[in-house]
Amino acid sequence: MKKWVSLVGCSLLFLTWMLPVNAEEGTALTRKPLYQADVRIDPIKKEVAGTVTITFWPKDPTRAYLHLYPNVFTEEHQGMLWEELLGNGPTLGTYTNKKLLVDGIAVASKQTKDLNIFEVPLEGQTGPRTIVMEFEMTLPRNDGRMSYDDHSLWLGNWLPVLAVYDKEGWHLDPYEPVGDPFYSENADYEVNVTLPKEYQLASTAPDMAAKQVSTREGEKRIQLGAENVRDFALVVMDASYQRTETKVGETVVRTWWRKTDDPETAEQIHEAAAKSLAYFHHQLGAYPYTEYDVVRTGGAINGMEYPALVFLDGRHFFSGEETGIVTVVHETAHQWFYGLLGNNQVKEAWLDEGFTEYVTLSYLSQQDPLLGAERVRRRLGQGTSVQYYVAEEQRPWQALSAFPNNQSYSDLVYSRTSSMLWLLQGAWGEERVHDVLKQYVEKYRYQVVTGKEWGAFLSEMAGEDAGAFLDYWLKVDMSQQEQAAAWLERQRLKHQKK
Template sequence: MRKWLIVLVSTVLSLSLSFPAVANEKEGPRPEQTLYKADVHIDPKKKQVEGSVEIQFWPKDASHAYVHVYPLAFTKEHKGELWDELLGKEVELGTYDENRILVQGKPVAVKRTGNVIEVPLSEEQSRPIVLSMDFTMTLPQNEGRMSYDEHAIWLGNWLPILAVKDQRGWHLDPYEPIGDPFFSENADYQVNVTLPDGYQLASTATDQAAIVDHSTPGQREFQLDAINVRDFALVIMDSTYHFKETKVGNTEVRTWYRNGDSEEQASRNHTAAVEALQYFNSQFETYPYTEYDVVRVGGSINGMEYPSIVFLDGRHYLPNGDNAFVTVVHETAHQWFYSLIGNNQVDEAWLDEGFAEYATLAFLAAKYPKVGADRVLRRLKQGTITPYYVQEHLRPGQTLHAFPDNESYSDLVYSRTSSMLWMLREAWGEERLHEVLRHYVSTNRFGIANAASWKATLSEAAGEDAGAFLSYWINLDMSKQEEAAIWLEKLRQNQKNHGHPMEKEKAEK
């Protein structure tokens, strides 16, 4: 423990000195890439979504596939403090009816368990399966990721999406009130959205490139394409919405706000998105998508990330919006740690939330030193003082339902993981750590990373096994504390004596 205290004190003393004073087009489809084709009509007045989705995929199991239909979670009442924190206390349930489920054009009998539908398969695996479904949805009203208010409809995790099957089997986790209870693989999306005149949208697609069909009086059809993305989110907005726009490299950054919002705060949020995208481009890898939307929604979700789009609730558009700037930076960091490099957000939430929080700290340290210093110290305090969590057998590397409250989730998943990365930064230096993170992102780009992926990257960069270090930090294994401290000190001395950077990977893109 003593060595960690020495490192922490050293970090505190050095903060004021160490902080400075101041896509290409989306990549084309891969062989055997899953394709989602959706055609939906949205009625903003009735708060209804009606349409169909067709999923073309190569099955990983000859007998069946599973589909997550997350809107089903909001067709029944949830009780408890955690659900109240997520959805609010004044909740109106939605409805969801799926019908005419076909496989290769033939009706099949499906089994529903919670928000998961089991679909029987019978075709050979030598060719892709086409699964289609019609659905009608009345939106719930709540404070969460999928709801509405008088000016907007925001649709997060709304389209049916294939469950992941890997070496551990099928991942069929239920909707949880803590964290982001999702796990998905990259796919291509072709989504046609029909809206009444007078409405506009922002989505995971490059909306400015959408083909818009005005042929039917009183309505418009948007043809949206998104290539190689992890999910597809969508916000429908009325005419009270406007946006600020700046190009960063090949990416158009758009920040959406409403009449009545603070214009000054909207500008600050836009600055945060632009500066963060620029910084993360320079540090971790160039953002591959050509549009990034920061969209003001209702509710109290704080911030919520999706590929190429993030939701930001209205509190962040009030004058001097509470923590708005930092929230935008954090959600932008998720465009790398969640979107570009995926992970199981249910079982290993630390891999996206903790890494995104470290990236946020690094940005603030470089661009806004005072704000950065305060936030780093707070995360270090929360992430290194852990006797209670050891006693309660809580740790960052556990599944979402094992966290008893949002405070423990924040302390362990956000603070302890970002503290671990900050300790590596103290030992290696910013340049070296970010080189290792670039290698990690590049190696797992558009794929799924896990704890073993990070351990392999870290062990390779250090030149020896990082197992004890990660067991102490991520599993809170106190028996590994001294070994982890020795490992980190050796890292520091090797960097001081040699300072050889990791050779940049020369993999063909």
């Protein structure tokens, strides 16, 4: 996400999922969860109701945990960060779990102390398990990722999603009001949506290929499917929305905007989305999805990334606004860093936000040298002036809960990390840095990468241990400043000799 403060065939699918494999990586990709949802959306009442079935291979045989993010917005939250996220006068939503089954048998669920975490008992059989949950929700109204206005409702992080269980155990982090408090693994989705006929829809799935069937009078049912995605978001829009389309390779880029928006500004945003997608496709590796939607929402989230779909709030679509270009480029870059290459955004936000901002700077510097140079200057200024953060023991490599405000999050996660990579580009040259990033994305495509793994990968590519360099930039260890500078100089000289 780009904050304002930071510079501006089910059966076939199931059979494939069930095939046994031997390689560890192949097992992870083959045994990814399958989410099958059937929901009804009422854009007038702002209600969503339905059932989700999750078929998965549990790593903990005794229990599973689900993130129920909408539940967070059924209670009031206090504090500056919540006020910045939710805006003025937010209204609460509702969320009800009407039924919970495990392998067809009703079970007693358990709400943990955190509103977004729901415990599901799994005692019994081994092998693949199935959770069925029936739910009803009324949308909250706020400035965030899941809300509505008079012309649309946008659903980000709305479906129940499995919490991650990895080598560290369960990740059951609370919903933080700073950054993007999400950590999820790739899955396949089949989502059937019933809504009034006069409404339009954009989602993570390839909507143009979606099958539509009539239900009762005045409604339509859209059958959506998406493979190898980290989440599933959608936007329901009324007739005030129109779209602009451009084909980029095998991907159709669609920008959705309202008739009351400035057409020239909307066209500029669309052009930036298409051009940057083509650029990142070439620089970072193939983009695998056949559609990419940029959707104008309400609220004030600025920009928010989801697989094959991003939100841009309406302030970007005013006449004379230039913020939309930078924001849509940043969100497009997230299709690689977060989308194709996952990470724990709660514990290591720099792994997606910092890398995303670096390649955003690279694109802008090529496309608009004056704009690019100004943004590089600002990022370097913020990323290298860290005396205050040293005194406060703040660093990029820390959990979201450790950031006291959005400014520190922006300066450290966005600016310091992108500054580190920009200086590496100065030593290696852009071509080599981007070639290394392309190899990095390819190695961990559709998986989750950790900061430790990035450090090992960088050291391998550099031909020497990069520990001091990373400790100085990401942990703000000032005792490593000279060693980090010396490492960078050795890399510069080594590259020059080639």
